[in-house]
Amino acid sequence: MNSDLCELADKGIKYAMELGVHYCDVRAEKQDKKSVLIENKDIENIKTSTDAGLGIRLIKNGAWGFCSVTDPKSFEEIKNKIDHAVKNSSRHRKKKIETYSSTVNNVKIDFPVLKKPSIEKLMEIGLDCSQIILDTPKIIRSVINPWYTENSKYFTNSEGSKIEQNFTDMIIDMNAVAHDSGITQSINTTEGGRGGLEQITDKEKIQQKAKEISQKASELIIAKFAKEEQTTVVMNPDFVSLLTHEILGHPSEADRVLGKEMAWAGGAWWKGKIGEKIGSENLNVFDDPTIKESLGWYFFDDEGIKTQKTTLVENGILKKHLQNRETAQIFNTEPTGNMRATNYRFMPLIRMACTCIGNGDRNPDEIIKEVKKGILISNMKIPSIDMKRYNWSISCQYAQKIENGEITGLLRDVIVMGTAPEFFASINACGNDFTVRPITNCGKGDPMQSMIMGNGGPTIRGIATVKSVN
Incomplete structure (x- = not known):
């Protein structure tokens, strides 16, 4: 997590409390996403994006207030957002918000990544799966979309908690479309989990999944209907x-x-x-x-x-x-x-x-x-x-x-x-x-x-x- 973003989050808590709020928490988050889209062995696009900012939640006058700031460049931006959130907190709420008391936690957690993903590896796996699907009889289209996100989340609140969690999510979406005699059928699957490339390359290999969905899509062409x-x-x-x-x-x-x-x-x-x-x-x-x-x-x-x-x-x-x-x-x-x-x-x-x-x-x-x-x-x-x-x-x-x-x-x-x-x-x-x-x-x-x-x-x-x- 960017240390500047964490520092701005901590300063946001202090400033909100100076305004007399009952409670405040701030989430500083950063996400990097990389994605490859492959259709029929052609790489349609490669996308990369980065998103970072602060989400600020507070209780004032017995009601929730919320604001967010994308990629803040100065603390003045955050102060203005907090001022607006405090000003717009309801003064007419019939029942004041009460929250369950929470313990204070100070911890940093890095989730395991056994095999670090990359755009190059996504393309290699995606093209391999696309070929497997298209090699199946009656298949006319394959769509493969492997993607991953690298996430950092820092949580701090007015009760003293400071929690950082860093994790990677690895996903692959696959779709096989079969067509014959005027009938079209498709089978899709989403595979993956929290971790690195091992989420789609270990355990049951993703290539086997590609073969399974293409075969089933092909078989469905001659499948019958079920009566009610x-x-x-x-x-x-x-x-x-x-x-x-x-x-x-x-x-x-x-x-x-x-x-x-x-x-x-x-x-x-x-x-x-x-x-x-x-x-x-x-x-x-x-x-x-x-x-x-x-x-x-x-x-x-x-x-x-x-x-x-x-x-x-x-x-x-x-x-x-x-x-x-x-x-x-x-x-x-x-x-x-x-x-x-x-x-x-x-x-x-x-x-x-x-x-x-x-x-x-x-x-x-x-x-x-x-x-x-x-x-x-x-x-x-x-x-x-x-x-x-x-x-x-x-x-x-x-x-x-x-x-x-x-x-x-x-x-x-x-x-x-x-x-x-x-x-x-x-x-x-x-x-x-x-x-x-x-x-x-x-x-x-x-x-x-x-x-x-x-x-x-x-x-x-x-x-x-x-x-x-x-």
Whole structure:
């Protein structure tokens, strides 16, 4: 982190307190992003960008004030912004803001990067994957977008905390498009995590993923449609991660539970149900920012709260919500370390870090073998959810029939539908194949903030309605 930016952040705290604010925190942030876009083995563009600035949050007259400064050249710029934020703090708020008391933390954390990324390496990997995809029959287009960001975040507040976190995020987006006999099908994947090139070159090699998506896109050309029916569904971990994100993660955010997000992003289907049964005993849900290498891995949130694993649902019983320092006071509980902003330009919001359905003890193959008639649902696509996350439909990238415990015909353009309480009550098996998947485009707030995070879970089995859209 630039020492000048950190010094300006510290001076901002001191100046705000001299103006009589009750509380102030400042986030100094710097991000360098490098990206390569490759279409059909042609490098379309190479992009590099740098963004740096301060986000300043304060409480004056019992209300929040906020301002941000991009690439400040002098402290006068910051003073003017703080003056404006203090002046515009509401003097007519009926209920004064109260925040949960926080411990003081002074720490610097450098997240591990085992293999440092570079533009040259991105091009090499991207071109290799593009070639693999285009070598597959019926493929007419491949789009490969590897990118990484190097991030520095410095948090300081009027209570004495000074926290620096430095980390790299490595991502690759890949899309394979097949066409034949007037039919077009595509399969995409996003891979990566918090760390260096090892996030896409180690473990399961990205070249193997490129081969998988191109083969499946090609196979989908001759796949059949699914008839509409309520049936047994077995969902793979990638699909489960989006289901968890939309129907379990977002409703866990306390601002949604309180109705503060209803105007633009929705509420929570389980409002007022803490301590009640909301799913089967096989359903265990948690949020965990401490899962290493996940895109939701961090040690302190944007309020300076130390992260921890939070149990949200235990054996089907709703236990907790995700809390910030303000909502924790309202719910008479503790903050969970889930307050985050896209960058310094925005006020932080309560956000999932890595919300997951917990691992089970069943072999996924055994879960499938027990199904006489059903459908295997694979890989996330597009969600459509009501305001309370109660009624939901999520399309998958492909599906397969299960007949007498065997996977048979491939199905395309399949949507899975249900209601939250009915579906989660129907879960009767969870696999032992727990997987965390990267999410890079979660939107929330007004103005809208896009956030990266992890979501995950194992193979699960339940009852839902499926159909193909054709």
